Amino acid sequence: MKIAVIGGAGVRTPLLVNGLTDSDLPIDQIALYDVDQERLAPIGRVAALMAARGRVVLCESLAECVSGTDFVFTSIRVGGMDRRIRDESAAQRHGIVGQETVGPAGFAMATRTIPHMVRYAREIRRAV
Numbered sequence: 001m002k003i004a005v006i007g008g009a010g011v012r013t014p015l016l017v018n019g020l021t022d023s024d025l026p027i028d029q030i031a032l033y034d035v036d037q038e039r040l041a042p043i044g045r046v047a048a049l050m051a052a053r054g055r056v057v058l059c060e061s062l063a064e065c066v067s068g069t070d071f072v073f074t075s076i077r078v079g080g081m082d083r084r085i086r087d088e089s090a091a092q093r094h095g096i097v098g099q100e101t102v103g104p105a106g107f108a109m110a111t112r113t114i115p116h117m118v119r120y121a122r123e124i125r126r127a128v
Helices: 013-021 037-050 062-066 080-093 103-127
Strands: 002-006 029-033 055-059 071-074
Touching: 002 013, 002 062, 013 029, 013 037, 029 037, 029 062, 037 055, 055 062, 062 103, 071 103, 080 103
Parallel strands: 002 029, 002 071, 029 055
Antiparallel strands: none
């Protein structure tokens, strides 16, 4: 079984890899892709060390990552932490809960994220 992780340069990726490969799932390969290839390299090394079994592959393209995959995880934050902080702070300045998944900050995140997710879904459809 091949698992793809889009947004694989996140700090929690090694924990995800460890949990998946330490399960009863018949995983042969976990493919990691991120638009930030420089950040992906060290995260990928740690993920490979934490993998209980199978291979961790770092992909340079989305197409390579999702080609032949059985399951896809997405973990993207378009705009990075800078945008998250700005969105949440703006909500708080107006007395509204500042949280990245709900309210105005959540709406801002969604407007940045949805176009990318649609593109990813189309690429996955072509690759599978």
